[in-house]
Amino acid sequence: MRHRYYNHQNYGEYRHLRNREHHPRVSIGIFFIVLGVALLVATNDLLDLGDVSSYFTWETAMIFIGVLLLLNLHFVGGLGLIAGGIWFLKDHIFIISPETFNIYYWPAVIGLIGLAFILSSIFKKKKDLNS
Numbered sequence: 001m002r003h004r005y006y007n008h009q010n011y012g013e014y015r016h017l018r019n020r021e022h023h024p025r026v027s028i029g030i031f032f033i034v035l036g037v038a039l040l041v042a043t044n045d046l047l048d049l050g051d052v053s054s055y056f057t058w059e060t061a062m063i064f065i066g067v068l069l070l071l072n073l074h075f076v077g078g079l080g081l082i083a084g085g086i087w088f089l090k091d092h093i094f095i096i097s098p099e100t101f102n103i104y105y106w107p108a109v110i111g112l113i114g115l116a117f118i119l120s121s122i123f124k125k126k127k128d129l130n131s
Contacts, residue, residue: 059088075116
C-alpha cells in the first residue's frame with residue numbers, strides 16, 4: 001500500500017515536466033519545418049555565405065538546434081546556442097558593421113536571456129495552472 005502512495009506522490013511532483021514536452025509528432029513536424037526553412041535560406045543564398053555547403057557548418061548546426069529548442073519552449077538553451085552560433089559566424093555575416101556588432105551583441109544576448117527566463121517562468125506557471 002505504501003508503494004502505491006509513493007508512486008502517486010512522485011507522479012504529482014513530475015507531472016508538470018511531462019506536460020511541458022511536445023508530442024513526438026509535433027517535435028518531428030517542427031524539425032522538418034525548420035529544416036525546410038534552412039534549406040530555403042541556403043539554396044537561395046539569403047545570408048550571402050556562398051554555396052549551399054557554406055550553410056551547413058557546425059556554427060549553423062548550433063543555430064539550427066537552438067531554433068529547435070526555442071520552438072520546443074526551451075528558451076534559455078535555445079538562445080544560448082543561437083547566440084554562440086551567430087558569434088562564430090560574425091565574420092561571415094555582413095548585415096551590420098563589425099564595430100556595431102561588437103558593441104551591441106553581448107548586451108543584447110544577455111537581455112534576451114533575461115527575457116527567456118521570464119518567458120520560461122510564465123509558460124511554467126500556465127502549465128502548472130492547467131494541470
